[in-house]
Amino acid sequence: MTKRYSILLFILCTLLSFTYDNKLPEEFYAKVIGVKDGDTIEVLYKKEPIVIRLEHIDCPEKKQPFGQKAKQFTSDFCFDKKVKVISRGKFDRYRRLIAVIEYKDQVLNKELVANGYALHFRKYSKDTTYRILEDQARIKKKGMWSQEKLIEPWLFRKRKTSKNKKTNQ
Template identity: 55%
Template sequence: MHLKTILLFLLLFIAKQKVPKEFYAKVIGVKDGDTIEVLYKRKPLIIRLAHIDCPEKKQAFGNKAKQFVATKIFGKNVRIVNKGKWHWNRLIAEVYYNKVENINETLVEKGLAMHFKKYSKSKRYHNLEQVAKKQKIGIWSQPNSITPWQYRKSNYP
């Protein structure tokens, strides 16, 4: 085997560590509104928040979403609930703080994230988004808001 092949294999093996469907971990980083880093069994693990998509950092409310997440969970132990799905070496999961609060849902409620319908058929997230839209809060206060996925498509060829 070539060295590059071995390194790639090791990277993928390390990135997709085996994790239970539910576990606790300490938040050691907030990459953006919908991506965090936790320390699980003394190893860093990237978590992509399930069901949602936050605005990109250069979009309106992108930095607010990141700051909101950091304020709520950075440095805290959180409960991670997942279905064993990975995407781009990130575990897709819901994150609970203060025992019962779901950061994924809270971001949608506050208008700091959209329901990511391409990857989620959840009625709960759909309904939370509809309420935020009606109240015109966060991203829904913008007259012509662009979805994060549309923004990425047009800005990252």
Template identity: 55%
Template sequence: MKRLLFLLFCVCFYGFGFSQKITAKVVGVKDGDTFVVLNEHRQIVVRLEHIDAPEKNQPYGAKAKKFASDFCFGKTVVVIGNGKKDRNGRWIGEIFYKNQNLGKELVRNGLAWHFKRYSKNENYADLEMDARKKKRGLWQEKEPIAPWEWRKFKKRKFEIVRI
């Protein structure tokens, strides 16, 4: 019985211990899906969960960054994350300003993809399908290249040049 209670406590603690919600000021916009926020005098780099925005040097990359900047730069936002970090040490989470979700707004406006490899969230999938159907943003392009494909291509190109 004690073992079961201990296990239950660990499961509950794990769930609550790693879910995070902070209020912070956006002090940097690196690109359409990566931000620097200031919380209690410490800077935290946040990578938006569920989405992948075009790279800066990719078509629509500058537009995605501008949209994100207009949405939240210099503003106090709520960041909700599950406590996980990506391989670059960035906190993964969603950013809200006045109850609007930045990631969803980027996808809705055709400025980001739903990152299906890491997200099964149906809301994001629906928003992307709607943006595609209505040819918003990058979906106006004949064959838009997903950011993960763009990065893969750039990496291969760099490796060929290095050899």
């Protein structure tokens, strides 16, 4: 019984230390090793890859107008650079860390909105700074705001999902 207890105790301690050690700090520096799209990047932190979803914003999908430009903007801003990741430790349903990315005192999330490559994702963000930046980009017809008609990324995804459901029936 004591041998079995010792093994269980060892396993429990190992699991607890693993969970504790892998808890991310609210702020850390990491190298950007990939740009999946305008609002999703991958960083390397302590030799471990972490996929990050940019907080407060939603970029056009890759197949939407300005989707590739948003991805290129993000890539130009931070690919292969050591950035500051600021997070509250929350993950989305795809297990991506929700975070703000800073590089040289600029915030990628805000720069995307200010340049018309992202919308303020009001459903998940109450930060009015992003709304103001979006309004200014819209007035100046920057990026996606230069289009006659804009389809919000969340509506584009919803439409794509309902089309897939219809074809699978």
